[in-house]
Amino acid sequence: MHLGRKTLSKFLIENVSGSHEGAALAALLVDVAAAVKAIAALSAKGALGGVAGTLESVNVQGETQKPLDVLSNTAFVNTFQLGGLVAGVASEEMDDPFPIRAPHTRGPFLAIFDPLDGSSNIDANVSVGSIFSILHAPGQQEPGLDDYLQPGTRQVAAGYALYGPATLLVLTVGRGTHGFTLDREVGNFILTHPDIKIPADTNEFAINTSNERFWEPPVSRYVEECKAGKTGPRERDFNMRWIASMVAEVHRILMRGGIFMYPRDTKDPSKPGRLRLMYEANPMSFIVEQAGGGASTGRERILDIVPGQIHQRAPVILGSRNEVDRLVRYHQEYDAGTDKSYDSPLFSERGLYRP
Ligand code: AFP
Numbered sequence: 001m002h003l004g005r006k007t008l009s010k011f012l013i014e015n016v017s018g019s020h021e022g023a024a025l026a027a028l029l030v031d032v033a034a035a036v037k038a039i040a041a042l043s044a045k046g047a048l049g050g051v052a053g054t055l056e057s058v059n060v061q062g063e064t065q066k067p068l069d070v071l072s073n074t075a076f077v078n079t080f081q082l083g084g085l086v087a088g089v090a091s092e093e094m095d096d097p098f099p100i101r102a103p104h105t106r107g108p109f110l111a112i113f114d115p116l117d118g119s120s121n122i123d124a125n126v127s128v129g130s131i132f133s134i135l136h137a138p139g140q141q142e143p144g145l146d147d148y149l150q151p152g153t154r155q156v157a158a159g160y161a162l163y164g165p166a167t168l169l170v171l172t173v174g175r176g177t178h179g180f181t182l183d184r185e186v187g188n189f190i191l192t193h194p195d196i197k198i199p200a201d202t203n204e205f206a207i208n209t210s211n212e213r214f215w216e217p218p219v220s221r222y223v224e225e226c227k228a229g230k231t232g233p234r235e236r237d238f239n240m241r242w243i244a245s246m247v248a249e250v251h252r253i254l255m256r257g258g259i260f261m262y263p264r265d266t267k268d269p270s271k272p273g274r275l276r277l278m279y280e281a282n283p284m285s286f287i288v289e290q291a292g293g294g295a296s297t298g299r300e301r302i303l304d305i306v307p308g309q310i311h312q313r314a315p316v317i318l319g320s321r322n323e324v325d326r327l328v329r330y331h332q333e334y335d336a337g338t339d340k341s342y343d344s345p346l347f348s349e350r351g352l353y354r355p
Pocket of ligand 1: 245
């Protein structure tokens with residue numbers, strides 16, 4: 001029992017609820033925490049809770065759904081529908097945004113979320129998470145699709161839940177990034193990671209190297225230099241991680257630094273990266289920037305992207321500021337044709353670095 005430790009509700013009262021909108025936002029984040037607790041309980045049951053396996057259904061991404069995908073989506077939709085604080089919701093698991101209609105009450109926000117990220121890991125009992133992004137609603141009227149298509153800089157709040165050995169809730173309202181740990185005994189989220197700061201430098205990179213043959217040259221250059229370690233231009237050894245659960249990767253980076261890359265690649269030219277802008281890249285970028293890190297497509301700040309579609313994808317490079325800045329510089333040099341490293345005989349005709 002963590003008596004005397006600051007609860008999420010106390011933190012929100014002290015730091016968020018100072019205005020009418022702030023009080024509504026604080027109440028909305030308490031609702032999010034309630035949905036997270038429900039999902040954590042379901043996730044912790046594993047195969048005993050009937051949430052293992054795969055359904056016949058396929059979501060708008062063309063991905064087969066897991067029972068926990070659907071149950072998590074339902075938990076968030078029901079919470080927002082009953083909470084009276086949002087005018088509409090959009091989800092990775094729903095083709096179109098869902099407006100809140102009578103007899104339910106509309107509120108001043110829009111909620112966009114990935115109810116269960118990393119769900120291909122569920123049956124392997126690897127940590128999964130939920131990601132959410134909060135925007136302003138257009139006013140009293142029912143929100144239309146365009147009302148959701150706001151750049152990441154317009155987010156009012158963002159956060160993620162990590163269903164790991166502990167259940168964590170990490171969030172920002174634009175005044176730093178703060179982490180809370182669920183005290184399962186009493187059901188309270190306790191402030192355990194106030195004002196998280198990502199180290200500006202790192203020796204750890206995260207990328208799915210099975211896509212190496214599809215990468216653009218700046219990404220190949222960066223990863224090859226990391227792999228070259230002490231013997232290469234970085235003159236120090238690096239470590240690699242890939243969990244295939246973005247929430248777990250981002251949390252590791254918040255805790256000890258690192259760079260996470262799911263860059264644009266040529267694997268499927270119709271997709272500028274795998275991750276979705278509105279409910280993965282934008283909320284995670286807001287969280288990372290508020291913790292002092294960087295978040296870029298390689299060619300522009302992710303939060304500046306003006307969305308065209310609710311499920312559009314974006315290249316993602318985020319984490320320790322100095323490493324993100326380095327990889328952005330490599331893209332600039334490549335695009336400007338000023339990067340001499342590609343003239344090196346070490347680069348084969350395919351433009352890949354070969355030690
Ligand atoms: P799933 O939710 O389908 O498991 O995808 C997870 C994810 O969107 C993100 O959390 C991971 O970083 C990324 O995909 C993993 O992609 P790869 O499976 O291509 O490595």
